[in-house]
Amino acid sequence: MGASLRALGQKAKAASREIATAGTAAKDSALLEAADLIEQRSDWLLSANAADVDRSRGSGMGATQIDRLGLSEARLAAMAAALRQVASLPDPVGEVAGGWRRPNGLRVEQVRVPLGVVGVIYENRPNVTSDAAGLCLKSGNATMLRGSSSAIESNRAIVSCLREALGKAGLPEDAVTLVEDTSHEAAVEFMRLDGMIDCLIPRGGPSLIASVRENATVPAVIDGDGNCHVYVDKAADIEMAVSIMANAKMQRPGVCNAAESLLVHADIAADVLPRMRSALDGVELLGDERTRAILPGIAVATDEDFATEFLDLKLSVAVVGDLSSAIAHIARYGTGHSEAIITEDLRAAERFCNEVDAAAVLVNASTRFVDGGELGLGAEIGISTQKLHARGPMGLRELTCLKYVVRGDGQIRQ
Amino acid sequence: MGASLRALGQKAKAASREIATAGTAAKDSALLEAADLIEQRSDWLLSANAADVDRSRGSGMGATQIDRLGLSEARLAAMAAALRQVASLPDPVGEVAGGWRRPNGLRVEQVRVPLGVVGVIYENRPNVTSDAAGLCLKSGNATMLRGSSSAIESNRAIVSCLREALGKAGLPEDAVTLVEDTSHEAAVEFMRLDGMIDCLIPRGGPSLIASVRENATVPAVIDGDGNCHVYVDKAADIEMAVSIMANAKMQRPGVCNAAESLLVHADIAADVLPRMRSALDGVELLGDERTRAILPGIAVATDEDFATEFLDLKLSVAVVGDLSSAIAHIARYGTGHSEAIITEDLRAAERFCNEVDAAAVLVNASTRFVDGGELGLGAEIGISTQKLHARGPMGLRELTCLKYVVRGDGQIRQ
Incomplete structure (x- = not known):
């Protein structure tokens, strides 16, 4: 197993060198072709999924x-639409993010380049397969996909569409590879492909994240929990506060940016x-003592409740004495x-923005x-939810890095 | 041990929240004061070092x-000068790196903020203590320093100067802390301070790097080997090539950017x-077959030699058939x-810049x-030498991250 996974990693690495310098037109053509194939082969994809x-x-x-x-015609159409949407986005590769000239005449540039091989380890949503591969492809990366055993037939079928599309566009098929060994041992081995995987992105629950922290030796970006708060300041527009809170909690309670x-x-x-x-x-509301004095019917919120990401129609509530206490509460329980x-x-808004340590702080808007x-x-x-590399939503730019390009005319160091 | 290290981590975390929002003037004043103290107390520092x-x-x-x-008056003066130099650099915190308005009126900004707590684990150079703490302080981070047991007295003395300077500037002394337990177990525990260390920077040899890869659960930036190449193209100015090669190899052979x-x-x-x-x-030159046909006296370069960072007056040499072979050789052996x-x-230069995958590519200039x-x-x-977060030299900006600040007037998600 280890040997074949490493062989797969070497293929991905080789493909990453080719796709890193591929033109935007070829990458977009592969994305559009993959979208078409997913729609054209919906019967086959649906039977694999069944x-x-x-x-x-x-x-x-x-x-x-x-x-x-589960997949459906509608979900396949959404996957195809997502690939077309990615094709329509600007290519981040080649941007000159900065540049200057040194006193000795050296010209220094920071050029945006792909990361190389992005490893994605995820659970049973098959749409992650095409979504992740599409974003990586557009940003010039090769992708190694390691989904769950439950979705293996679906993933094989989706990956075959992606690989065929790459081939048709003249790009290396190994720019998208599927790790077919879905054992736990292979997952651990996957997280340890040093020199092959440049960036590991886990997408899943707390046990997957814990396993990545524990086992990964390759650099990873952690997509962690969202224990998100809405703080209603004493100078709040109360109607606005109620509308935002209801939206942040109820519009889609099962996602990480729900409050x-x-x-x-x-x-x-x-x-x-x-x-x-x-x-x-x-x-369901769970309150601290001061909350329960005002809303006597509700249950007690324990320390653990305040630390919990419910991902459900449940909300912990606390009354705080001032802005500082709100900031301290968030520092203690927030993720x-x-x-x-x-x-x-204005001052409360600015203090909150400066002092709250989070990927995103919002003033008068829903966390959603x-x-x-x-x-x-x-x-x-x-x-x-980590601070290294990217914080908050990771788009195409976050799938790249900056490379120094230094041009001289014979400079040597004194 | 574990408990006291975690307690230290919590103090550093608390201090990081304070120093993150400290003004530039206070941070600079602490840096300048620390530089003065290091010079004023040179006798004491030198006796600790002795x-x-x-x-x-x-x-x-x-x-x-x-x-x-070993420290000396000159080395202490250099440490003080480095702190003063850092004080003179622009503060990276607060830069608005980008911003835009969404169709629904939300204003989105990406604001540069400190990482939080930077953990530095290093070997026996005591100057790393003040250099690392100074850079972290200027960029608004708290620092946890874990040096080697051999330098413990020197590090204690240097850290006490830094902490006293922080206090005099009205900043929290715990923004610089020294991990005094220099056992291997404490080092491993240090690499696993999840929720306390936001970024771990190891500075040391291959065994330290390997230990970080194996044991760290906190995000790390790896400062890895430099097996750097100089490729002399057929269209090279030969005199320039010789001068750059001699500089890249001989000007300071023991450092990572030497060829x-x-x-x-x-x-x-x-x-x-x-x-x-x-x-x-x-x-000492070690050559492949084609090199030895031209320079018959030199030793054979093995595969291992081509993969070795000598850090010494030793150089592996190969003759390549074309630019593609040079790029392939670098892909195989480079770090x-x-x-x-x-x-x-021009075309050769551009191809080399595009296709060689390295933190820095240089045209007609020394790797030094x-x-x-x-x-x-x-x-x-x-x-x-990793691609996540920062690639190549890490300055003040690389000790920060971007936070989303989103301002609205009641927007909720549809």
């Missing part, structure tokens, strides 16, 4: 997981909290994803906007 | 290592190689550090310029 779904159902997979695994916790300034809590309860109809303040007070599409990146391969 | 040197000599440390460990390998185009090898041998007087081409041919100071970054904390 085999995965049957097998998984037979082995007792739950309904939510089955839903994630999990509400903090309300003590001075306005008696007014705000009952209105929040009405607006958050269907959401550095997205944090919002609702206020009309922290997403590659919504922020204007066009698409995203994940949302980084 | 204790380290005596102890290390007694335990059989070699002369090269002792030289690295370790010479590649010469076959068409000019008979002319170039004898001139190289004269210019590289004192350098992605610094690679140079000597040519007057790949250094934070020489490239104009003002100073550097290391040279990254």
Whole structure:
């Protein structure tokens, strides 16, 4: 197993050198061709997926997981549309991000280049296969995809469309490879392909992230939890606060940029909290003591609740004495994803933006906007909650790095 | 041990929140004060260092290592000068690196902010203590320093100057902390301070790097080997090629941006190689077959030699048939550090720049310029050979990250 995975890694590495210098037109043509193939071969893709779904159902997979695994004509159309969308985005490769001349005449430039080989390890959504490969291809990277065993037939079929499209565009098919060994041992080996994988992106739950932290020896960008807060300042527009909170919690509760916790300034809590309860109809509220004094019916929020990303119609609520306490609460329980303040007070807004340590801070807007599409990146391969390399939504630019190009006319160092 | 290291990490984390928003004037004043203290207390620092040197000599440390460990008035003056130099550089924090408005009116900005806590693990040069802490302080980061046991007295004394200077400037002393437990177990624990260390920078030899790859669970930037090549193209100015090669190899052979390998185009090898041998007087040459046909006296270069960073007056030499072979040789043996081409041919230069995958590619200039100071970054904390986060010399900007600040007036997601 180890040998064949390394052989696959070497193929990906070789392909990455070719695709790194490929022109935009060839890459776009491969993306459009792949989109067409996915639509043209929908019957075949759906039957491969049906085999995965049957097998998984037979082995007792739950309904939510089955839903994630399942494809449909509509989902295939969305995958094709995503590939076409990526084709329409500007190519990040070749941008000169900066440049200057040194006193000795050396001309220094920082040029944007692909990372090389991007390894993606993920769970059972088959659309990640085409989404991730498409973004990597457009940014000039080779991709090694390691999906779950439950989706293996679907992934094989999708990858074959992508590889055929690469070939038709005159690009190396090995720029997209699927790791077919879905054992745990192969996953660990995959995270340790030093010298082959330049960037590992895990997309999945806490156990996958923990395994990457523990086992990976290649550089990784962690797409971690989102325990996101909405803080309603004493100078908030209360109607706006209620509307944003309801949106941040309820518009799509199962995603990482949904809010999990509400903090309300003590001075306005008696007014705000009952209105929040009405607006958050269907959401289970868990409150601290001061919250429960105003909303006596609700359950107690424990320390653990404040630290939990519910990904559900559940919300922890605390009353805080001032902005500093809100910032301290977020520092203690937040995961550095997205944090919002609702206020009309300029100083409070600026302090919140400066002092809250998160990938994204928002003033008077829903946390749900922290997403590659919504922020204007066009698409995203994940949302980084670490600080190295990329923070927040990762788009095409975040799949590149800067290389120094230094031009001289014979300079030597004194 | 584990408990006290975690306690230290928590103090550093708390201090990082304060120093992240400190003004430039306070940070500069701490840097200048630290420089003054290091000079004023030179007797005390030198006696602490003498204790380290005596102890290390007694335990059989070699002369090269002792030289690295030793301080002198001149070395202390250089450390103070480096701190003053960092104070004079522009503060990277607060730069708005980009910004735009979305169709729904949201204003999106990417603002440069400190990383948080930077962990530095290093070997026995005591100047790394003040250099690393100074760069981190200027960029608004807290630093946890884990030097070697051999330098513990020197490091304690230097850190006490830095902490006193922070206090005098009204900044938290815990923004610079020294890990005094220099056991191997503490080093491993240090690399696993998740949630405390935002960026780990190892500065040391291959065994330290290997240990970081194996053990670290926090994000790291690897400052790896430099197996750097100079390729002399058939269209090279031969005099320039000889002068650059001699500089790249001999000006300071023990550093990572020194060249370790010479590649010469076959068409000019008979002319170039004898001139190289004269210019590289004192350098041991190891050649492939074609090189030895022209320079019959020299030893055989094995595959391993071509893969070795000698850090010494030793050079592997190969004759290549064309530019493609040179690029393939570099892809096979290079470590992605610094690679140079000597040519007057525009197309060859551009192909080399595009196709060679390294932190820095140079045209008609010595590899020795790949250094934070020489490239104009003002100073550097290391040279990254990975692609994530930073590539090449890491200056103040590379000790920061970008945070999204999103301002709205009540936007919710549809």
